[in-house]
Amino acid sequence: MNSTGSEPRLVGVGVGPGDPELVTVKGVNALRAARVVVVPVMEDAGTGRAEATVLHYVPRSKVVRVVFALNEREDRSRREAAWDAAGERVAELLRAHGTVAFATIGDPNVYSTFTYLAQTVGELVPEAVVETVPGITAMQDLAARGGAVLTEGTEPLTLVPVTAGSAVLRKALEGPGTVVAYKFGRLAGEVAAALRATGRTEGAVWGSSLGLPEESIRPAAELEAEPAAGAGLPYLSTLIAPARRDRRGGKL
Structure with a gap:
């Protein structure tokens, strides 16, 4: 007691x-x-x-x-x-x-x-x-600040910590729905390569230090331009690669 x-x-x-x-x-x-x-x-x-x-x-x-x-x-x-x-x-x-x-x-x-x-x-x-x-997650905040819709209709949502390996991320990107990647700052080069290989770079967005003065939200295409392929990105960076959508309500 x-x-x-x-x-x-x-x-x-x-x-x-x-x-x-x-x-x-x-x-x-x-x-x-x-x-x-x-x-x-x-x-x-x-x-x-x-x-x-x-x-x-x-x-x-x-x-x-x-x-x-x-x-x-x-x-x-x-x-x-x-x-x-x-x-x-x-x-x-x-x-x-x-x-x-x-x-x-x-x-x-x-x-x-x-x-x-x-x-x-x-x-x-x-x-x-x-x-x-419960608390608001980084993927929810990034979706709001970056204008990325996480899910529509029957789309699945896959959350992957990139610390599990880029192969896990690539497998998720090859599947349907939106993919969110956490903790990828030191592996940004591998993330960029996985996006490119699966055709998921367009429309993808990454962010770090959300809600703080040093906040950064940018298109995932810019990962390739980061020094040393993103070696300087914060560890707790977040990526959203939205599902492929060709029409409104197409996944309903």
């Missing part, structure tokens, strides 16, 4: 892709109702995107920064050790404060660090209740 005498509750709150105006009312209420708001940060890094968004709605004194090895993709043991340490820290906060919110960019159930955290916390504090508050 914690000091408040209440049941420990961990709430994963999606705070959107970066624009503080895209946090839902329910998300803001959850952040404000929690005794502590945890934000994931990289080791030796400055204010992260989730943290910057949260600070529009709660005082800094309520925010606890917890290190995740978000930039560690090679050393699995180091990455998992960071997840374990973060889970132990959040478990301590739950025992002490009762209700803890964990802020994550996008949605807590879509490629989010929250899923790793919740698993660890569930083992350490089995009596804890785990909830999530």
Whole structure:
């Protein structure tokens, strides 16, 4: 039992892709109702995107920064050790404060660090209740800002993390419907090649830092022109390759 005498509750709150105006009312209420708001940060890094968004709605004194090895993709043991340490820290906060919110960019159930955290916390504090508050995803924001319709009629929508390999992306592009690619900044050259090989470059759009001052939204055709085939693009870049459409309502 914690000091408040209440049941420990961990709430994963999606705070959107970066624009503080895209946090839902329910998300803001959850952040404000929690005794502590945890934000994931990289080791030796400055204010992260989730943290910057949260600070529009709660005082800094309520925010606890917890290190995740978000930039560690090679050393699995180091990455998992960071997840374990973060889970132990959040478990301590739950025992002490009762209700803890964990802020994550996008949605807590879509490629989010929250899923790793919740698993660890569930083992350490089995009596804890785990909830999530959905957030607006990068693909939704890019579709709105870039004028790309995600789906019509019976079209499927495929979401691919390019970190899974360009072959996975290419297979998706060869299929029907709209394809969304996440985390492709360092593999932009391979993404451009897959678009070209499947005839999906036209109409495709990519974006990064959505809702932030450094926001960039451009046609996917410009990926070829990026220095070193996009080597300088942010890791969290997003691509939308819309379905091929030849007439209104053609997929109904």
